[in-house]
Amino acid sequence: MYRLILILGLLVVLYFLLRQAFRGFKNQNLDNRGVSEDQDQMVEDPVCHTFVPRRIAVVEKIGGQTYCFCSRQCAVTFQNQQTG
Numbered sequence: 675m676y677r678l679i680l681i682l683g684l685l686v687v688l689y690f691l692l693r694q695a696f697r698g699f700k701n702q703n704l705d706n707r708g709v710s711e712d713q714d715q716m717v718e719d720p721v722c723h724t725f726v727p728r729r730i731a732v733v734e735k736i737g738g739q740t741y742c743f744c745s746r747q748c749a750v751t752f753q754n755q756q757t758g
């Protein structure tokens with residue numbers, strides 16, 4: 675009985691590992707579409723150097739450059755730094 679539970683547990687772990695591997699493989703193949711991949715990309719906040727997923731990052735265009743911040747607070751701090 676315990677062996678059955680152990681095997682079931684291993685199957686679940688294997689399932690999640692395969693799913694993750696498959697998802698990575700799929701992302702590699704579909705890099706022309708790239709939309710969801712881009713949203714999952716980690717971007718660095720230039721102010722506090724925190725890495726945040728692009729989909730939740732605060733994106734600001736400053737001086738023709740696009741910057742990603744962890745919060746609006748950091749975006750404001752960055753703008754203040756730029757203007758001196």
Ligand SMILES: [Zn+2]
Pocket residue numbers: 719721722723724743744745748
């Ligand atoms: Zn920040």
